[in-house]
Amino acid sequence: MTQRRDLVSSARGGDREAFAELVELESRETIGLCLAILRSQPDAEDAAQEAFVTAWRRLPSLRDPDLWGGWFRRLTVSAAIDYHRRRRNSNLVPLDGQEPPPNPDAQHSLAARDETRRLIACLEAKDQALLVLRFGYDFELTQVAQALGIPVGTAKSRLHRTLARLRAEMENGDGHRRPNS
Numbered sequence: 229m230t231q232r233r234d235l236v237s238s239a240r241g242g243d244r245e246a247f248a249e250l251v252e253l254e255s256r257e258t259i260g261l262c263l264a265i266l267r268s269q270p271d272a273e274d275a276a277q278e279a280f281v282t283a284w285r286r287l288p289s290l291r292d293p294d295l296w297g298g299w300f301r302r303l304t305v306s307a308a309i310d311y312h313r314r315r316r317n318s319n320l321v322p323l324d325g326q327e328p329p330p331n332p333d334a335q336h337s338l339a340a341r342d343e344t345r346r347l348i349a350c351l352e353a354k355d356q357a358l359l360v361l362r363f364g365y366d367f368e369l370t371q372v373a374q375a376l377g378i379p380v381g382t383a384k385s386r387l388h389r390t391l392a393r394l395r396a397e398m399e400n401g402d403g404h405r406r407p408n409s
Contacts, residue, residue, distance in 0.1 A: 236293035239284075247287070251280050258304050264360045265308040265353070271315065272308070279307035301375045305357050312353035347397050355390045362387060 232253065238246035258279060263272035282303050290299055348356060354376070361372045373383035 232296065233293045236287075236290070236296045240287050240290060240293065247284055254280075254300065258300075261301070261304050261365075262308045262311075264364050265305070265357050266312060271311060275308045275311040276304065278311065279304040282307060298374045302377045305361070305375050306377070309353045309357055312356075343398070344394075347394055350397070351390060351393070355386065358383065358386055358390060 232250070235246045235250045235253070239250055255276065258276040259269075259272050262275040262279070263269060266272050266275060279300070283300055286303070290296065348359060351359070357376065358372060361367045361375055362369070367375065369383050369387070370380055372387075373380040376383060378386075
């Protein structure tokens, strides 16, 4: 932790080598988070790169180096959501990061999983990110709110509305995107 704090402090002072070390330390997790939202390795790498560029530009505004983790995670989620919007990407979002091996006896559960993923793909990028953080990364609502840069109450109500919408779509069986009310 001290190493990361020292790197952040040095990078805030303009030390490019310290920032390069931060990039090296954070790359795997950053790309993984972007991949969970974008579901495309090249897109995730591009969004992660955008997050690092934004972090470098905004680093002087980070007053406390100990807040780097949450601050940078928020930049990463924003970069992935913005990238998704710009690309109008309709790829599905994995909730667990891994595909289970096919099992001929589990056709029903595979169909249900595919249907759930199809429905999630109909959601806005910010709602997909919310689900990925809450259920894919098992973040508490306070962590989700921090990563998305929103109040906890907003995260809670958005999660409730998103899950209600998914339930309604599953009951209707069509999954077509409707305008948000």
